[in-house]
Amino acid sequence: MSYNEAPEEHAATTVQGQCLHNTNTSTSNNPNTNYGEQGPGASPKPTDKERRQKRHTHTHNGAPTCCIHSPSTSPDASAQVLNSLINGIKSQKESSGDPSHHSSLFTDSSGTCVLNNAEPAKEKDEQGKSRKTTIIRRPFPRSNGTDTTLILSAAEKEASLRNKITEAVRSFTNGNKNAASTLAEIARTSGIPASLRQSVWPMLLETHPLVRAEAAGNAAPLRQSGSTPEIPTKRIRAELSRYHRRRKGIPNTRHPSPPRSRSPGIESPGSVPTTESMVSPPDQEALDQAALDSAVEDAVVAYLESRGSAKYSPGMVYVCLTLSDWVFVPPSVSNDQENQSAGLAKAFEQMMAVILWSSPQVPTRTGNMQLLDGVLTRRISHFLTIFRKLLPELAAYFDEEEANGFGEEWVHNWIQWWCSRELSKDDKARLWDFYLGYRPTPRRPLLPTPAGSDDEDVHIDSSDGDGEDEAPPRLVLPGNVNSGAVEAYTPADWHPFVCLALLRACKDALEELELSEIRTLLTRLPRINMDAILREAGKMRKELREVSDREDEEALRRGS
Known part of the structure; x- marks a missing residue:
């Protein structure tokens, strides 16, 4: 019997270990008896009780093991058949990382091939009788691969992604x-592995369409009105101190970061x-701090x-600290601190362009201009409405708890x-x-176009950011001064x-x-x-459209 002709179920597991049974076998010495094939002249299949009576075990090194016999072949031939069968199982388990592939394979004194797991044998009970062995059959795929679905392990997937x-x-x-x-597609769909963000994030920022749009003069950053204040250096330093105190007061239950991207402020005291x-x-x-x-x-x-x-806003400090977690290398790792500081400053400026980006000023039919000072207000109003x-x-x-509104700090920061x-x-x-992986598509253009003179709606592309485009919903943003402009689909719209x-x-x-809680x-x-x-979030965009x-x-x- 070849491996390809093996039945679907011919593996069994005992409480002592793992053993294999050939359903086309019998302990009878009659070569004409074949219970595995049904047809004219074929002997009837034995009942489960008859199988249990005919099944027997050998003992190897004190451990009961299950033997496999072939009725029509010699023990040596049976061993050869089983060896190919077991090797197929063994190689399959090795490829899937199953620790049970360390089973021992040997031949007993009669030449019968036996598979025995390296587990301690069960002792006999007080009366000296062997404990009952429970047989659990489980199928395994054929060697031709037609019934096998190869699934990459998590480690293999990660290795492929890293490559x-x-x-x-x-x-x-x-x-x-x-x-x-x-890189942008991977960032959106799978995320960038922690150890690679130091290399990838600067590239995503450099090529981000919102960064390039601002550099080309196609957009203006969101600015708040008021006179130019003095640089609040003391406030920046005070916020940094609060950040470090807050981080040190939280138990370190998060996944450890790679040494190259670990923030010095949260590095363990025993780190070398x-x-x-x-x-x-x-x-x-x-x-480092x-x-x-x-x-x-x-x-x-x-x-x-x-x-x-x-x-200035304290949120700027936390944006910069977030970038530093991944793109800034402390002195304990890098001696080139001048370039590290310059790289962080560049990444921060680019990230601010992405976060504070607003649509270009598009004149409405009444001549009003979109006011940059009102963009944040409209975003918060839109958030509270939806x-x-x-x-x-x-x-x-x-x-009811008065935890919702423009005055709430969490609303502004979120x-x-x-x-x-x-x-x-x-x-x-x-x-x-996900946000750094944003790239415009034909249905998600970066630059909006003026709406028709009779269209009072603001259209927002409802695609999920993963390349799937849908028909945009009809939605009027609350508080939108410029109702004649089409808002571009950007991370700020998704957030x-x-x-x-x-x-x-x-x-x-x-x-x-x-x-308070x-x-x-x-x-x-x-x-x-x-x-x-x-x-x-993608589902909720669709819910809002509905x-x-x-x-x-x-x-x-x-109205009708």
Whole structure:
């Protein structure tokens, strides 16, 4: 009997180990007896009771093992057949990482091939009788591969992803700017592995369409009105001190970051510097933290100086700190601190362009211009409106507890600064992978076009950001001054739905809390599955479209 002709079920497991039975075999010496094939002249199949009576075991090194006999072949021939069978199983388990492939394969004194797992044998009971052996049959695929589905292990998938990213980074470094599209797609769909963000994020920022649009003069950053303030250096340093105190007060329950991308402010006291130094680890940690603080301060100050009308916000510090977690290398790892600080400052300026990007000024038919000072207000208003539409019960509870509104700090920080202070390091990095991977498509153009003179609606592309495009919904943004402009689909348009997905994930817990506890939770979110949050955000965009369609239909019925 060949391996390809083996029946679907011919493996069995005992409590002592693993054994294999050939369903086409019998302990009878009659070569004409064949229970495996049914047809004219074939002997009837034995009952389960008869099989149990005919089944027997051998003992090898004190451990009971299951033997396999072939009725029509010699023990040596049976061993050869089984050897090929077992080798197929063994190689399959080795490829899947199954530890049971370490089973021992041997032949007993009669020449019968036996498979025995290296597990201790069960002792006999008090009466000296062997304990009952339970046989559990389980199928395994045929050797021809027709019934086999090869599934890559998580480690193999990650290795393949890393190789693809590494190749794209190498290609981009060699001058192929199109490689950034590959990196952007991976960032959106799978996320960038932690150890590779230091190389990939600067490339995604450099080629980000919103960064390039601002550099080309096609867009203006969101700025707040008011006179140009002095650079608030003391406030920046105070915020950095609060950040370090806050981080040190939280137990380190997050996944450890690679040494090259670990923030000095959260490095463990016992960590050993990778560079040769006579400085003790605690002192090295203090030096790393000082270098980080200096680099963040320089980056924020440089941005404020280059944007004369920009007003400082503590959220800027947390945006820069988020970038430093992945693109800044501390002195304990790199001696080139000048380039490290310059690289962080450049990444921060580019990230601010992405976060604060607003649509170009498009004149309406009445001649009004879109006011940049009102963009954040409209975004918050839009968020609060769809919050009440999609999560009405939670929104009502927040209104009752007075935890919802323009004056709430968590609302401002969530919408404007992309949860840079509230989310954990790894969850925030996965979310920013998605945003940095944004690229315009034909249905998601970067630059909006003026709407028709009779169209009072603002259209927002409802694609999920993964390449799937859908028909845009009819939606009027609340408080939109320029109703004649079509808002481009950007990360800022997507982010309110991410915020709603976060609220939905915490809904049960939030409804049990009081105002102070609600604020505490919303400023320090627990670990979450960010990929699930992104999927939920896509669903909520579709839910909003359905709600808007129903409201339009109801309005038409009332008007008719």
